[in-house]
Amino acid sequence: MQKMLIEGGHLLNGKVRISGAKNSAVALLPAAILADSDVAIEGLPEISDVYTLGDLLEEIGGKVAWDGQTVHINPENMVSMPLPNGKVKKLRASYYFMGAMLGKFNKAVIGLPGGCYLGPRPIDQHIKGFEALGAEVTNEQGAIYLRAKELRGARIYLDVVSVGATINIMLAAVKAKGKTIIENAAKEPEIIDVATLLTNMGAKIKGVGTDVIRIEGVETLHGCRHTIIPDRIEAGTYTIAAAAQGKEVIIDNVISQHLESLLAKLREMGVSIEESDEQLLIRPKNPLKSVDLKTLVYPGFPTDLQQPFTSLLTKAVNTGVITDTIYSARLKHIDELRRMNAIIKVEGGSAIISGPVQLQGARVKATDLRAGASLIIAGLMANGITEITGLEHIDRGYEKVTEKLLNLGANVWREEMTEKEIVQFQNS
């Protein structure tokens, strides 16, 4: 088990290339189950969630061949193997095996997913959608059993705007008989990316990117080749890091429209941002002004960037209030930031951050993926050395983070933890 060490105070300078989007990748891989021949996906990020899903595709009989960042998935020998336990618990997105296997085999058994603990993360809207399509769904000892004689298109209104439910229902509906309409659908770019893959496989989908998606079921889906979109959350994380501790940083391979809400907030704070084809040039101007923000569904401010943004606000003059309306309990990074000298009050679901303060290096724990990102940014700004444990969360979503930061001029490295440190970590 490793920890990450960051010697703070070094200015970030240069270019960082953004990887393929985690939240697309984790849906594109299960979507390949629906095809009847080879699906190639290019530009996948080298992160643990992607490899875990590759292993799960092999468990159900798929042939999975990696060629750098391209994966070839041959689904011809896949079977509806039950996956009640094991690797499905390691990540959130294993729930896409429900929609994809139901869509392909009319049955599936999938253990309830893992992923970041951000407070309760129900999947009732996924189940509502599967049931509307004609599936019988039961929860037996923590595994979801889905069975259908056949799937039939339906009109489904989502009570909550949900990325996962929108994608999962699309996966189950593309081969259902007749027409499916998903109302109050989520509009995140990753949903468009998944719909693009499915369309290239022969699916008939209209309206993705709006809140009404219309699907006309088809009998078969064929293989194809697809290139993944860049990761807007990784791009946003490096953009925030550049605003916090940068001199001049180019964020390369980015679709800036995907980050409008973040860029607007950073400009309000006084950060200079130039947008060009596939790149952002970030030049912070000190002192930064505080801002308030609320996380919202896309195109609002993403909940996944709220935690990294909290660290930035410790540097800004005055008080900033962050309210996460998607996950009100996504606040576990706050205690760790306080260890580093941050002055943050929590009231209801809001974090009230007073600044500017000089953060101090400390021993801290990444409790979830974006808490990890927030601690890395804090460590880059802090006096002295910050030690971060819980790297398994960070490795679920950030490709080669140590190398990318080193290239930008940060002083960051990983070390093996001693046995005593591992015991302390496990008991903390």
Ligand SMILES: CC(=O)N[C@H]1[C@@H](OP(=O)(O)OP(=O)(O)OC[C@H]2O[C@@H](n3ccc(=O)[nH]c3=O)[C@H](O)[C@@H]2O)O[C@H](CO)[C@@H](O)[C@@H]1O
């Ligand atoms: C793998 C993946 O893509 N993860 C992202 C996805 O998670 P995920 O797809 O799990 O998140 P959702 O969009 O479904 O969740 C949005 C909100 O709806 C609620 N909800 C969701 C489903 C449901 O059946 N019932 C229900 O009440 C959730 O508790 C949450 O409050 O979108 C989140 C919100 O942008 C991001 O933080 C995650 O990074």
Ligand SMILES: C=C(OP(=O)(O)O)C(=O)O
């Ligand atoms: C919450 C996240 O991931 P997951 O849904 O996979 O847990 C995230 O990417 O910030």
